[in-house]
Amino acid sequence: MTDHTHIEGLLGRVALADRTAFGELYRLTSAKLFAVCLRVLKDRGEAEEVLQESFVKIWRGAGRYQSNGLSPMTWLITVARNAAIDRLRRRQSRPEQSVDVTRIVFADPTPGPEARVIAGSETGVIMACFGELEPSRAEAVRRAYLDGESYDDLAGRFDVPLNTMRTWLRRSLLKLKECLSR
Known part of the structure; x- marks a missing residue:
């Protein structure tokens, strides 16, 4: 199975x-x-x-x-x-709050073992597929799906109409899906 x-x-x-x-x-x-x-x-x-x-x-x-x-x-x-x-x-969207610096606990910025194993096994394939996209399209996909930027923000950042950004992302995802399935 x-x-x-x-x-x-x-x-x-x-x-x-x-x-x-x-x-x-x-x-x-x-x-x-x-x-x-x-x-x-x-x-x-x-x-x-x-x-x-x-x-x-x-x-x-x-x-x-x-x-x-x-x-x-x-x-x-x-x-x-x-x-x-x-x-x-x-x-x-939360308003800034006052911070008691004596109570701050800093998270360990390094990825844990699970994240390192996953990243190591799939990074090469994913990076190769991203390399097949035009650089601006690859950056838009990263910002939308990995960093959580909205389509509207991306359209402004890349100076294209909103519907054009949606088309870029949809076509880029289809290309990535095709590449990853090879």
């Missing part, structure tokens, strides 16, 4: 409230989803919280996952990435 099929089967069982399947799904996917959250939030503590929130959403929403030939990891990563972006936007 392929990983793709196995994870789809686990999602189906999770939709039926199978706690054992949920535990296995967590074991198989949490490191990758944590890396996604950490990449967006750049804060280990927040990334851990968002990972937990993501798995709550996965538990509640597994019935909405539909097998459509795409990787179930795509759906799981989208859930985690969207939760991280939502957290990032909430963080950015």
Whole structure:
């Protein structure tokens, strides 16, 4: 059974409230989803919280996952990435608060072992695929999907109409998907 099929089967069982399947799904996917959250939030503590929130959403929403030939990891990563972006936007919209510098605890900025393993195994392939995109398109994709910038912000940054930015991103994602499936 392929990983793709196995994870789809686990999602189906999770939709039926199978706690054992949920535990296995967590074991198989949490490191990758944590890396996604950490990449967006750049804060280990927040990334851990968002990972937990993501798995709550996965538990509640597994019935909405539909097998459509795409990787179930795509759906799981989208859930985690969207939760991280939502957290990032909430963080950015909060008014500045006074900070008691005697209580600041600095997070360790280095990636954990899980993130290093994931990054090491997939970075080369992903970077090669990004290299196939025009530089401006690659930067737009990174800013939208890894840094959480809005389409509107990107359109302003690249001085293009909003619909053009949407087209850039959609076409770039299709090219990346094609490259990664080779």
